[in-house]
Amino acid sequence: MKLVKIEERRASIASEIRNAYIDFSAMDVSVVKITTDVVIDGEPVVGYGFNSNGRYAQSGILRDRIIPRIEGAPAESLLDDTRENIDPSRVWTAMMKNEKPGGHGERSVAVGVIDMALWDIVAKVERRPLCAVLAQRYGRGAPDPRVFVYAAGGYYYPGKGIDELRREIAGYLERGYSTVKIKIGGRPIAEDIERIEAVGDLLDGDFGRLAVDANGRFDLATAVQYAEAIEPYGLFWYEEAGDPLDYELQSDLAGHYRPALATGENLFSMQDARNLLRYAGMRPDRDYLQMDPALSYGLVEYLRTLDVLAEHGWSPRRCIPHGGHQFALHIAAGIGLGGNESYPGIFAPFGGFADDTPVEDGYVALPDVPGIGFETKGALMDLFRRLF
Amino acid sequence: MKLVKIEERRASIASEIRNAYIDFSAMDVSVVKITTDVVIDGEPVVGYGFNSNGRYAQSGILRDRIIPRIEGAPAESLLDDTRENIDPSRVWTAMMKNEKPGGHGERSVAVGVIDMALWDIVAKVERRPLCAVLAQRYGRGAPDPRVFVYAAGGYYYPGKGIDELRREIAGYLERGYSTVKIKIGGRPIAEDIERIEAVGDLLDGDFGRLAVDANGRFDLATAVQYAEAIEPYGLFWYEEAGDPLDYELQSDLAGHYRPALATGENLFSMQDARNLLRYAGMRPDRDYLQMDPALSYGLVEYLRTLDVLAEHGWSPRRCIPHGGHQFALHIAAGIGLGGNESYPGIFAPFGGFADDTPVEDGYVALPDVPGIGFETKGALMDLFRRLF
Numbered sequence: 001m002k003l004v005k006i007e008e009r010r011a012s013i014a015s016e017i018r019n020a021y022i023d024f025s026a027m028d029v030s031v032v033k034i035t036t037d038v039v040i041d042g043e044p045v046v047g048y049g050f051n052s053n054g055r056y057a058q059s060g061i062l063r064d065r066i067i068p069r070i071e072g073a074p075a076e077s078l079l080d081d082t083r084e085n086i087d088p089s090r091v092w093t094a095m096m097k098n099e100k101p102g103g104h105g106e107r108s109v110a111v112g113v114i115d116m117a118l119w120d121i122v123a124k125v126e127r128r129p130l131c132a133v134l135a136q137r138y139g140r141g142a143p144d145p146r147v148f149v150y151a152a153g154g155y156y157y158p159g160k161g162i163d164e165l166r167r168e169i170a171g172y173l174e175r176g177y178s179t180v181k182i183k184i185g186g187r188p189i190a191e192d193i194e195r196i197e198a199v200g201d202l203l204d205g206d207f208g209r210l211a212v213d214a215n216g217r218f219d220l221a222t223a224v225q226y227a228e229a230i231e232p233y234g235l236f237w238y239e240e241a242g243d244p245l246d247y248e249l250q251s252d253l254a255g256h257y258r259p260a261l262a263t264g265e266n267l268f269s270m271q272d273a274r275n276l277l278r279y280a281g282m283r284p285d286r287d288y289l290q291m292d293p294a295l296s297y298g299l300v301e302y303l304r305t306l307d308v309l310a311e312h313g314w315s316p317r318r319c320i321p322h323g324g325h326q327f328a329l330h331i332a333a334g335i336g337l338g339g340n341e342s343y344p345g346i347f348a349p350f351g352g353f354a355d356d357t358p359v360e361d362g363y364v365a366l367p368d369v370p371g372i373g374f375e376t377k378g379a380l381m382d383l384f385r386r387l388f
Numbered sequence: 389m390k391l392v393k394i395e396e397r398r399a400s401i402a403s404e405i406r407n408a409y410i411d412f413s414a415m416d417v418s419v420v421k422i423t424t425d426v427v428i429d430g431e432p433v434v435g436y437g438f439n440s441n442g443r444y445a446q447s448g449i450l451r452d453r454i455i456p457r458i459e460g461a462p463a464e465s466l467l468d469d470t471r472e473n474i475d476p477s478r479v480w481t482a483m484m485k486n487e488k489p490g491g492h493g494e495r496s497v498a499v500g501v502i503d504m505a506l507w508d509i510v511a512k513v514e515r516r517p518l519c520a521v522l523a524q525r526y527g528r529g530a531p532d533p534r535v536f537v538y539a540a541g542g543y544y545y546p547g548k549g550i551d552e553l554r555r556e557i558a559g560y561l562e563r564g565y566s567t568v569k570i571k572i573g574g575r576p577i578a579e580d581i582e583r584i585e586a587v588g589d590l591l592d593g594d595f596g597r598l599a600v601d602a603n604g605r606f607d608l609a610t611a612v613q614y615a616e617a618i619e620p621y622g623l624f625w626y627e628e629a630g631d632p633l634d635y636e637l638q639s640d641l642a643g644h645y646r647p648a649l650a651t652g653e654n655l656f657s658m659q660d661a662r663n664l665l666r667y668a669g670m671r672p673d674r675d676y677l678q679m680d681p682a683l684s685y686g687l688v689e690y691l692r693t694l695d696v697l698a699e700h701g702w703s704p705r706r707c708i709p710h711g712g713h714q715f716a717l718h719i720a721a722g723i724g725l726g727g728n729e730s731y732p733g734i735f736a737p738f739g740g741f742a743d744d745t746p747v748e749d750g751y752v753a754l755p756d757v758p759g760i761g762f763e764t765k766g767a768l769m770d771l772f773r774r775l776f
Contacts, residue, residue: 022486022488026486055488057452059452060447060448060449060451061448064444065444097410098412098414098415099410102493102632102656103443105490105494105495106493108491215488216489243659245489245492245663246662247663266490267490271631271633272633274633274634275633275663
């Protein structure tokens with residue numbers, strides 16, 4: 001078996017939304033298609049990968065460093081011991097050849113995009129859904145039949161008031177989500193509290209089904225001010241109050257806030273996640289970790305991160321990755337994470353799950369097709385066909 | 389005043405050398421030329437910037453995100469309050485628009501390349517050497533007349549034995565360097581000790597003029613094994629024993645090693661440097677910090693890092709940046725750092741200083757020309773002319 005072609009394209013996911021830190025007016029992603037010489041049902045097996053939103057396409061690093069290293073590696077060095085399938089960890093070693101340690105960002109996205117496509121191939125060659133492959137290799141034998149997903153929305157955009165926010169959230173509930181997330185920190189606190197109250201109404205006052213996300217905007221004083229204001233609601237979580245690398249702020253905040261905290265989407269390596277566990281005062285009995293494999297050197301690195309979590313007394317059930325992609329959904333079902341993010345209606349067609357698996361009571365099932373199942377998502381496959 | 393053109397090119401700095409972690413067979417850098425509409429002596433003022441070795445060219449991020457944002461910003465938003473010169477911190481804000489927090493690597497290099505060129509322009513418009521501009525703005529009024537530099541070499545390469553190492557080091561001493569650095573961790577410890585002994589002979593047994601660098605290769609057990617073996621020599625420093633983000637390892641190591649430790653070249657933001665100071669057990673009375681402005685969002689970010697150092701009780705004299713470039717030499721002289729790295733004979737023509745300022749007794753003077761003084765380095769200007 002060998003990889004015969006690796007192609008990269010850039011795709012726009014621009015939109016009018018903004019969080020407390022950035023807008024998405026020029027946001028794009030890298031998409032890769034990897035073609036193999038394995039033929040199943042008369043067609044070559046191909047894998048697709050892309051990065052999730054927020055950190056831009058990585059065309060330069062992919063084309064200048066990562067893809068040439070894979071193409072330059074001896075084909076057999078990329079295979080597993082059966083010689084009949086790819087070993088993503090061996091491809092990882094090839095991709096990271098002559099890369100210095102530290103500096104985990106951008107490069108981690110480029111590697112994550114390829115890693116996603118490799119796991120799509122691995123599962124297709126095994127003719128099983130990726131979650132089943134992962135459950136057998138790294139999980140408890142069988143995958144979870146369905147995965148908790150929450151609707152991440154409540155972005156700020158021009159002209160959006162409380163009424164528009166209510167309509168947006170009502171739409172998520174109609175689509176089958178039970179838990180929703182809204183942004184905070186982009187408006188004065190009084191207005192954010194009004195937004196929280198308005199969404200709580202739609203949840204019949206069950207604020208435990210509402211998460212809020214400050215996107216790293218706050219200093220400690222503001223983080224604590226929000227903490228004191230929102231603690232009585234008992235929210236699902238309070239996400240990324242301060243700079244993602246300010247572990248001291250995060251730890252101080254935990255001293256002021258008893259309900260669940262969440263962070264991790266802007267940590268892109270095992271080493272960074274380990275520092276979060278060592279220094280940020282995160283609590284394994286209630287808090288959530290949101291590292292996103294597609295932005296963080298892929299599943300190969302995520303498995304290392306899960307090992308470090310276990311050493312620190314954390315269950316994988318405390319992990320609900322950022323990103324809203326089907327890859328993380330398979331990882332969640334296969335390895336037994338706590339759930340997965342979802343962005344209904346935005347970052348299309350990359351967000352969302354199989355066309356024929358609706359969200360029900362806040363959970364979604366995985367399609368019973370080989371690989372990650374991109375082929376079950378019509379709009380995404382249409383885009384892939386246009387790109388390649 | 390305005391910036392009228394920003395051009396980026398890639399230049400190879402490939403060589404046969406290797407450290408304990410990577411080889412440099414495909415190493416390259418980004419070079420930028422920024423042309424302004426300011427005319428001095430009949431010529432438009434132009435600034436040059438490039439990244440230092442180890443983290444590759446950043447053509448993709450520069451061309452896709454950083455340069456278009458500068459070009460898209462209103463020209464007056466990039467000027468200082470006099471309206472007669474560029475304000476690098478305002479350009480920084482434009483470059484980082486819609487970039488999420490965290491994930492400091494690659495992007496930090498792209499911004500650093502531009503930042504170097506901007507400071508070259510700022511000083512040329514002021515018609516003074518950059519070190520004089522910096523001394524007035526951020527230092528003690530006047531720059532240091534000369535800067536301590538050490539010769540970083542002792543790389544591993546095919547066929548290189550003790551004799552070749554001796555010849556290399558003797559060459560550095562002949563060139564006027566008093567302190568030298570060699571790599572460790574790429575060979576068995578007994579062989580590395582033999583290399584240390586051989587270099588110590590050339591230094592008349594003054595091992596305090598020899599630094600060693602493991603380039604992040606060691607686990608704690610190996611780091612401590614080396615620490616115990618080399619402690620009696622009282623070396624100049626023991627650099628980057630473990631992974632640059634493993635602050636716990638670094639802190640544990642400090643408990644096993646009394647002489648100076650050094651690290652920081654693979655930390656690319658104020659936030660990462662701050663975590664080093666908070667968690668890694670670094671000692672302000674003896675250890676060294678090596679963050680490299682050219683890889684770390686430029687001098688604008690480095691000034692933030694120096695503020696954090698001061699808050700933690702560190703003198704800027706404990707900083708000896710990685711990178712071996714004239715930009716860091718000006719920062720060292722202007723702000724009062726402890727010195728600068730130098731790579732005699734490798735990474736040419738980017739490494740090294742002005743053609744007419746020889747190293748004497750381990751110190752080098754700065755040329756009295758406007759800007760960073762790339763124009764005093766013939767081979768570098770030849771390359772710039774070929775590239776642009």
